[in-house]
Amino acid sequence: MATDSPIIIALDYPSLDAALCMADQLDPARCRVKVGKELFTRSGPAVLEALHGRGFEVFLDLKFHDIPNTVASAVQAAAEQGVWMVNVHASGGRRMMEAAIQRLEQRGLTTHLIAVTVLTSMQADDLADIGINVSLAEHVERLALLAKQSGLHGVVCSAQEASQLHVSCGEPFLKVTPGIRPSFAAANDQQRIMTPSKAIEAGSSHLVIGRPVTQAADPMEALEAIESELGRR
Numbered sequence: 723m724a725t726d727s728p729i730i731i732a733l734d735y736p737s738l739d740a741a742l743c744m745a746d747q748l749d750p751a752r753c754r755v756k757v758g759k760e761l762f763t764r765s766g767p768a769v770l771e772a773l774h775g776r777g778f779e780v781f782l783d784l785k786f787h788d789i790p791n792t793v794a795s796a797v798q799a800a801a802e803q804g805v806w807m808v809n810v811h812a813s814g815g816r817r818m819m820e821a822a823i824q825r826l827e828q829r830g831l832t833t834h835l836i837a838v839t840v841l842t843s844m845q846a847d848d849l850a851d852i853g854i855n856v857s858l859a860e861h862v863e864r865l866a867l868l869a870k871q872s873g874l875h876g877v878v879c880s881a882q883e884a885s886q887l888h889v890s891c892g893e894p895f896l897k898v899t900p901g902i903r904p905s906f907a908a909a910n911d912q913q914r915i916m917t918p919s920k921a922i923e924a925g926s927s928h929l930v931i932g933r934p935v936t937q938a939a940d941p942m943e944a945l946e947a948i949e950s951e952l953g954r955r
């Protein structure tokens with residue numbers, strides 16, 4: 723069941739049962755869900771089957787980063803399991819991203835392929851630590867343009883870069899933004915954060931939201947507050 727909601731709930735749980743307990747409270751007409759490294763490593767493709775069976779569109783957030791043939795094959799495997807979206811790290815480079823998108827096109831697979839620019843948990847000094855001495859905004863833009871030139875459908879970035887990428891990468895180009903923090907939520911380990919409504923105003927196409935909902939005392943109340951903030955209730 724396709725939804726027009728920009729909300730993607732990150733199912734960061736240590737077991738299939740815990741993830742499905744959350745999913746069973748959600749409505750696939752009102753959000754998509756994201757499966758990341760912890761849940762997929764613990765439960766494998768069974769979690770995708772279970773979520774698809776419940777009608778959810780799934781973003782498989784495994785952030786592939788390897789040699790071109792390996793990444794292309796992994797992206798193909800994800801797409802053949804019917805996921806709505808999958809991602810790679812843009813820092814894997816042009817040849818890696820081109821190989822991945824070409825593999826999807828050759829097989830007629832319509833899964834969205836996006837690239838992580840700079841993790842939302844990072845700040846300028848983290849980039850300096852790994853030898854990147856341009857500004858964070860400049861590095862995000864460089865990687866986003868590389869992803870676009872390589873034929874990808876969009877990027878993972880923070881909402882703080884969304885308006886800049888709207889100008890530099892044009893549209894249509896997906897800007898999937900984690901680090902979303904409603905006013906009631908803690909930042910946790912996220913550094914580049916924004917509220918849901920500000921993120922949409924800035925040009926985010928999708929909002930990835932985990933702990934502000936999944937760790938809330940009342941997850942459904944938290945989700946409804948976010949939907950109200952977005953004028954969706």
Ligand SMILES: O=c1ccn([C@@H]2O[C@H](COP(=O)(O)O)[C@@H](O)[C@H]2O)c(=O)[nH]1
Pocket residue numbers: 732734758783838840841842843878879900901902910912930931932933934
């Ligand atoms: O740059 C990135 C890329 C991916 N993520 C993932 O999004 C969620 C965010 O969860 P919160 O609990 O809302 O912080 C999580 O699964 C990350 O792995 C990201 O945060 N930043």
